[in-house]
Amino acid sequence: MSEPRLIEISPVTRVEGHGKVTIHLDADNNVDEARLHIVEFRGFERFIRGRLMWEVPVIVQRLCGICPVSHHLAAAKAMDMIAGVDQLTPTAEKMRRLMHYGQVMQSHVLHFFHLAAPDLLFGFGAPAEKRNIFEVIKEQPELGKRAVLMRKYGQEIIEATAGKKVHGTGAIPGGINRNLPIERRDHFLSSIDEMIEWSQDAVKLARDYTLEHEDLVSEFGSFPSNYMSLVREGDGALDLYHGNLRALSSTGDTVFDQVPYTKYHELIVEDVRSWSYMKFPFIKELGPEAGWYRVGPLARMNTASFIDTPLAAEAHKELKSVTGGCPNNSTLANHWARMIEVLHCVEKIRELLNDPDLQGTDLIAKGARREEGIGVIEAPRGNLIHHYKVDEHDQVTYCNLIVSTTHNNEGMNRAVKDVAVKHLSGKERITEGMLNHVEVAIRAYDPCLSCATHALGQMPLQVELFNAEGGLVDSRTQCV
Amino acid sequence: MSGTKRETGFTFTIDGVEVKAYAGMTIMEAADEAGVYIPRLCDHEGLRHQGSCRVCTVKAGGRSVSACTQPAAPGQAVENETARLNKMRRDLVEMLFHEGNHLCPICEASGNCELQAMAYRLDMTEATRFPYLEPCRALDASHPDIALDTNRCISCGRCIRASQDVDGKGIFGYVGRGIHRRVAVNGENLADTDAEVSDHAISKEVCPVGCIIRKRVGFVTPIGEREFDKGLIGHEIEEKRK
Numbered sequence: 001m002s003e004p005r006l007i008e009i010s011p012v013t014r015v016e017g018h019g020k021v022t023i024h025l026d027a028d029n030n031v032d033e034a035r036l037h038i039v040e041f042r043g044f045e046r047f048i049r050g051r052l053m054w055e056v057p058v059i060v061q062r063l064c065g066i067c068p069v070s071h072h073l074a075a076a077k078a079m080d081m082i083a084g085v086d087q088l089t090p091t092a093e094k095m096r097r098l099m100h101y102g103q104v105m106q107s108h109v110l111h112f113f114h115l116a117a118p119d120l121l122f123g124f125g126a127p128a129e130k131r132n133i134f135e136v137i138k139e140q141p142e143l144g145k146r147a148v149l150m151r152k153y154g155q156e157i158i159e160a161t162a163g164k165k166v167h168g169t170g171a172i173p174g175g176i177n178r179n180l181p182i183e184r185r186d187h188f189l190s191s192i193d194e195m196i197e198w199s200q201d202a203v204k205l206a207r208d209y210t211l212e213h214e215d216l217v218s219e220f221g222s223f224p225s226n227y228m229s230l231v232r233e234g235d236g237a238l239d240l241y242h243g244n245l246r247a248l249s250s251t252g253d254t255v256f257d258q259v260p261y262t263k264y265h266e267l268i269v270e271d272v273r274s275w276s277y278m279k280f281p282f283i284k285e286l287g288p289e290a291g292w293y294r295v296g297p298l299a300r301m302n303t304a305s306f307i308d309t310p311l312a313a314e315a316h317k318e319l320k321s322v323t324g325g326c327p328n329n330s331t332l333a334n335h336w337a338r339m340i341e342v343l344h345c346v347e348k349i350r351e352l353l354n355d356p357d358l359q360g361t362d363l364i365a366k367g368a369r370r371e372e373g374i375g376v377i378e379a380p381r382g383n384l385i386h387h388y389k390v391d392e393h394d395q396v397t398y399c400n401l402i403v404s405t406t407h408n409n410e411g412m413n414r415a416v417k418d419v420a421v422k423h424l425s426g427k428e429r430i431t432e433g434m435l436n437h438v439e440v441a442i443r444a445y446d447p448c449l450s451c452a453t454h455a456l457g458q459m460p461l462q463v464e465l466f467n468a469e470g471g472l473v474d475s476r477t478q479c480v
Numbered sequence: 481m482s483g484t485k486r487e488t489g490f491t492f493t494i495d496g497v498e499v500k501a502y503a504g505m506t507i508m509e510a511a512d513e514a515g516v517y518i519p520r521l522c523d524h525e526g527l528r529h530q531g532s533c534r535v536c537t538v539k540a541g542g543r544s545v546s547a548c549t550q551p552a553a554p555g556q557a558v559e560n561e562t563a564r565l566n567k568m569r570r571d572l573v574e575m576l577f578h579e580g581n582h583l584c585p586i587c588e589a590s591g592n593c594e595l596q597a598m599a600y601r602l603d604m605t606e607a608t609r610f611p612y613l614e615p616c617r618a619l620d621a622s623h624p625d626i627a628l629d630t631n632r633c634i635s636c637g638r639c640i641r642a643s644q645d646v647d648g649k650g651i652f653g654y655v656g657r658g659i660h661r662r663v664a665v666n667g668e669n670l671a672d673t674d675a676e677v678s679d680h681a682i683s684k685e686v687c688p689v690g691c692i693i694r695k696r697v698g699f700v701t702p703i704g705e706r707e708f709d710k711g712l713i714g715h716e717i718e719e720k721r722k
Contacts, residue, residue: 050619052627054698059586163703167585170702178702364700393621394695 003027007424009435012036012442019447021438023420029427034420036412036442038278045399053079053390054173060386060401061167064448066110068167069103069158070379073241074386076171077375081262082390083173084367091360092175095161097241098352099170100377101345102157104240107380108297108338108345109154111446112202113147116335120209124440125433143205146198150342153188153195157349160184175364185353192350196311199343203315206339210332211322219422221331221415221441224250226283226293227302228407230261230378236305238316238344240378246303247283247293252326255283261376264385270402278409281402292410295382296445297337302327307340309347315340331415331444338446341380379404381446405447415441490554494518494538495561501552508536508547511560515721517714518560519569519601521576521594521688522636523548528645530637535569535598570602578610579659581631582689588698589690591706595634597713617662622671626682627693633663634689642681651675663691 004027010020024032044063051059057075061068073096080088088096118131121139129135137144155165160180162168170176210217228247232239236246236258245264247255256267271280271288282291293299301320307313319336322328328337352358375386382404389398405412419441423434488503494516501510506529511518522533531549538547539559547560559565576582576595584590620628635654640663643651651673655664667673677694680686684694703709 052619052621052693052695052698054696055586055588058588058699062586168703169699172699173696177700394627395619395621 004032005029007430007435009438012439019442021416021442023424023438025424030425031417031420034413034417034438035275036409036416038276045401048388048399049396051396053082053388053394053396056388056396057171057173058167058169063401063403065166066448067103067107067380069099069162070377070384071386072162072168073100073171074375074377074379074384075388076173077242077377078373078386078388079173079375080175081373081375082370082388084369085174085365086367087365088175089360089362089365090357091179092363092365094352094355094357095176095179096171098180098349098358099158099161100241101348101352102154102161104154104380105342105345105349106151106154106158107446108342109147109150109202111380111443112206112335112338112342113143113151115446116443117143117147119436119440119443120335124437125431128432128436131436146201150195150198150202153191154345157188160188172364174366177363179360179363180353180358182359185358188349189353192346192353195346196343196350199339199346200311203336203339203343206336207315207318210330210336213332217330217332220437221419221444222329223414223418224329225411225414226250226255226286226291227299227327228255228283228293228295229300229303229383230376231258231304232308233258236303238300238304238307238312238341240300240341240345242377245376245383248303248327250327250329252302255286261385262374264374264376264402265387268402270406276409279402279406280409281407282410293407294411295404295407296334297341297380297382298328298331298334299382300378301337301340307344309344309351311347312340312344315343331411331441334444334446381405381448382407403448405445408445408447412442412445412447415444490552492552492554492556492558494558499552505552506548507538507540507545507550507552507556507558510552511547512717513720515718516560517717518547519598519714520548521598521634522638524638524642524686524688526646527638527641527686530641533572533634533636535572537565537568539565566602569598570604573599573602573604574608575610576634577604577608577612579613579615580634580689581612581615587632587690588693589632591703591709592684592701593690593708594688594713597708600708601712601714620665620669621695622669623673623675623695624671625677625695626670626675627695628665628670629691629693630662630664632689633691635661635663636688637663638686638688639663639681639692642683642686643679646680649674649679649681651679652681 005025007023008020012019012021020037023034026032044060048059056079057072060075061072063071114133117136121136122130159165162170170178226247226249230239230243231246232243244258245261246257249255267284268281269284271282273280282288283293301316307316372389377384384404385402387400388396391397416438419438423437424430489500491498491500494511497516499510499514508518518536518538520536522530529548531546534546536547537544540550540556584596590596615631617630639652643649651665652663653666654661656662665673682692
């Protein structure tokens with residue numbers, strides 16, 4: 001029998017932001033506890049207070065360098081509401097949608113090819129020096145080339161709609177500040193067929209991996225949970241930009257459906273725990289134990305009634321058929337779902353590029369001013385909620401952000417523990433490859449840890465000091 | 481330049497380029513007409529010259545003088561674009577960044593901001609070497625159409641002169657001394673003054689930074705169409721020579 005041990009994976013790699021995992025092994029080398037910790041702090045919810053409302057979409061997007069468009073658009077939607085605009089002009093809405101599809105496409109491609117592919121191609125336990133994008137390019141140059149060019153395509157769509165590839169200024173309260181010139185449209189149309197073809201190949205790659213590794217996929221970090229996302233108003237189709245909230249149980253029963261997202265606070269409660277800067281949301285009606293849920297690509301495949309673009313629709317049907325139409329609870333199936341969304345986004349981009357409304361000049365709508373605004377969007381990593389209050393001087397007085405990774409907090413922690421128990425328990429010697437299994441489970445959620453840290457003022461920060469044997473030496477708690 | 485007698489013309493040189501001037505013209509006025517750009521921040525067309533920012537410092541007759549206030553003189557040899565002068569200008573600009581909260585990535589003046597543009601022109605490619613003072617001044621958003629974020633003020637005084645001399649209102653003035661000097665309004669807050677969005681002092685051309693804000697128009701101009709997306713600050717003057 002050995003002494004209890006504390007294993008720390010720090011930092012967790014190939015994710016956005018900084019986090020670490022701690023795994024406590026007991027004297028028999030069994031996993032006692034395993035947690036994902038978010039070790040950075042941002043504080044946007046606090047320092048946005050006092051700033052002017054039209055600055056908000058530009059300021060809060062700085063939360064993230066990977067999916068700033070999601071924050072930019074969610075904040076802009078909230079500011080539309082405050083500006084009293086319930087219906088954007090066709091050009092404004094379609095330009096924003098184009099921006100968003102470009103963003104989801106590039107973010108998903110980045111995750112699948114650059115961050116996750118090394119694990120999927122070379123194996124979870126492959127040598128660390130092998131598990132990177134450069135080795136992917138070396139071994140499969142065509143795949144590597146497509147990864148770079150697909151991401152470039154999405155980034156250029158963002159640049160054309162927001163002015164910059166990262167941290168642009170396109171969406172403003174009530175609309176958009178530009179349209180899409182014909183020459184830019186033609187530039188994108190010239191390679192859209194290639195993008196569709198490559199996206200179809202990417203779906204096939206992820207699908208084949210999932211089906212060929214059915215045993216692994218069905219057990220690796222997999223567990224039942226609730227799922228939540230926006231779905232299109234009325235027919236419940238996948239809609240990444242706008243819609244109503246829908247939540248299903250792990251067996252597909254409706255928890256709530258077609259609820260306007262402005263009522264999110266009636267549905268969701270955020271819990272705080274002493275060891276993380278990240279909150280733990282749960283569905284109020286179900287309580288903290290049974291009410292936690294997952295969001296993101298797989299959640300959206302589970303909640304959406306169908307997809308309204310033909311190629312992605314077929315792929316969606318096939319994914320659903322694996323579980324007989326019930327929600328898919330396999331964490332690793334997120335990769336397949338993610339590639340279906342890439343295909344959907346590229347199909348949507350093609351549809352929009354052929355729409356003359358993108359060259360319209362009616363860009364901004366006006367309305368009667370309100371004091372509160374809520375904007376919700378389906379970001380690449382899942383549901384994203386922005387909620388603001390603004391005073392009569394146009395200054396923000398309240399801000400609450402619930403980002404995708406926060407929604408997935410409980411799910412990620414359960415996945416970490418599940419994989420740790422299955423792959424580390426009882427092992428005398430823990431290898432780096434074994435620990436990468438834990439990271440693979442986290443990576444499947446494509447977490448953005450930097451976006452997800454907002455708990456200032458609501459959580460007590462607890463610091464625990466362990467000795468070399470893993471024993472707790474001292475503990476301090478401070479309310480910040 | 482008002483009241484200048486055009487018949488009494490003369491020439492002098494700026495960095496060896498012959499420039500024509502008339503009696504009463506400043507070095508900067510003559511340079512502008514000749515298509516020679518002398519960097520400046522506190523000077524602005526249509527406002528009286530102040531000579532306070534010193535960014536327009538040139539060497540004339542062996543002395544350092546502010547080009548916006550120094551009269552041009554016949555036969556004078558003026559140095560403008562020298563490494564030493566540009567370094568001094570860059571130091572001044574860096575100190576302005578160090579004194580305020582100039583967060584270009586989130587500022588609605590970005591792309592239209594003369595301070596930012598001057599930093600680009602003077603090759604200020606890194607954050608200021610000087611420790612940030614990080615002022616914490618409350619945003620005055622009390623006025624229905626105008627806001628004032630003095631954390632971004634560079635004390636150029638352009639709004640003071642515009643309000644006093646053009647609008648005839650005297651809404652803005654300096655308070656404090658030395659490093660503590662800053663622009664304030666002649667009331668409890670902006671709402672307590674008779675400032676109007678149509679005032680010349682409030683126009684986007686007068687405030688060189690993002691201190692005086694016209695409400696609800698921020699970020700309406702897309703990236704690519706902002707003032708300094710078109711070229712370096714001073715490019716319009718320099719294009720006169722091409």
